[in-house]
Amino acid sequence: TGTGVAGDTITVKFPDGHTATAVVQPDGTWTVTIPADEDLKGDELLTVTATDPAGNESPSTSVTVTDTTAPNLPTVNPVTSEDPAVTGVGTPGNTITVTFPDGSTGTAVVQP
Secondary structure, X not given: OEEOOOOOEXXXXXXXXXXXXXXXOOOOEEOOOOOOOOOXXXXXXXXXXXXXXXXXXXXXXXXXXXXXXXXXXXXXXOOOOOOOOOOEEOOOOOXXXXXXXXXXXXXEEOOO
16 A cells, blocks of 8 residues: 555556556555465565556555564473473474563574
8 A cells, every 4th residue: 555646557566476556546545455366475575666647657666565474373282390391383483482470481492
């Protein structure tokens, strides 16, 4: 989404080469719907241009997709009063944070 000159056509180019367009509304706003088969994960670069009714295209600008998807829940192994650590399984590279009853925390990075 964004703003532009009413009547201009906005073109968004996606990483896989697909493009999608929208016309800037009288209030200056535009919204381009992300194609259903476009699977954005985060850190992809989208290129955006505007074309006026005479066919003149603007220089491109870009925006980087932000990853806001929460990771999958980790699996926590049973913990006993005799265990030296809390263990489990998660997505490799994710940081696991364990909060203990006293409010203190411990962290670990999930290994491959």
